[in-house]
Amino acid sequence: MQIQKGIAEAESLLEDLGYDTLPVRPFDVARSIHSDDFKLSMELQSFDSDKILGRAEGNIKGALVYINSNIPDPGRLNFTAAHELGHVCMHIMPMVKSSFECGTKELSNQFNDPIEQEANGFASGLLIPQPLTSKLTDGDINWSNIDIVSRACEASLEATYRKMAYSNKSPSALIIHQNGHFVRFVPMNNFAYFIEQSPLTREQQASLTDVRSENYPTYFDEVDAIDWVNPSSKYGRLSTIYCSSILLNDGFSYTLLAYDDDCLVGVEEEY
Structure with a gap:
């Protein structure tokens, strides 16, 4: 799987470079990669189009990476920079491809392009390396653990959830709404059920934990x-499902969904 390949490549790179503390900052990693044999420059640049998040181009001797300085969220900016570093290490240096221009589509794990999936996996492994984050929590997928790892790694909640889910292996999903309206559905680990892309109901909004003033929940x-x-x-019919929803800034709400055999009726085969 391309994402797992990217994760392994990034975690191996960090080990080779001697990184043993969090957070891992992509611009620092780029400076560590730079050498007389491979000259690597990574810079912030204001792009004419907000649709472009990052560019990388180069050859066997070196590479130039530009990250859109207008990306407002630090976690998203870090992920973009790590994604472009993935292209440098996995595609430009071995001469698979010489140039990349990446936007939201390329940085989405749902984008079905093996090269972009490798770069996304690399970004995940670089920013949230399992050998370092495994000491922080018990590994369970809940908002409290996601928040702990997110803060330590200076990564977004969504990126942190994805990385933790890769290691957990139990089916789960993240649903993102803004002001009650559907934004994105992120299923992981063979989550076998589809959602209606509908607004939150009053009951669902009432169940949100406002983490701007309360602790991130474990339950x-x-x-x-x-x-x-x-x-x-x-795989069968779900009778119940486990749900944990939080309210963030700017009207965003994130919902974790999970299920196990106790939630299922009429199972036809093992998942």
Whole structure:
């Protein structure tokens, strides 16, 4: 799998470079990679189009990387920089491809391009390296653990959730809303149920934990599966589902969904 290949490449690079503390900052890593044999420059640059988040170009002798300085979220900027470093290390240096121009599409794990998936995996492994983050939590996927790792790594909550989910292997999903309206659905580890891309109900909004003033929760509520997903799939019918929702700045709300065998009825085969 391309994402896992990228993760392994990044974590191996950090070990080779002797990184043993968090956070890992992509611009520092770029300076560590730079040498007489391979000259690497990474700079912030204001792009004419906000659709372009990062560019990387080079050859066997060196590379230039430009990151859009207008990216407002520090976690997103770090992920973009790490993604472009992935292109340098996995694609430019071995001469797979010489230039990249990446936007939101390329940085999405749903974008079905093996090269971009490798770069996304590299970014995840670089910013949230499992050998260093494994000491911080028990590994369970809950908002408290995600917040702890996110802060330590200076990574976004979404990127942190993805990386932790790669290691956890249990089916889970993240749903993002803004002001109650659907934004994005991020299923992980063969999460087998689809959601309706609908606004949050009053009951769902009332269940949000406002983490601007409260602690990030460790708990999940057990709710009717149909409240969040189409409960039917070839793997069986979900009766209930585990749900944990938080409210963030700018009207954003993030919901974790998970299920296990206790939530299923009519299982036809193992998932």
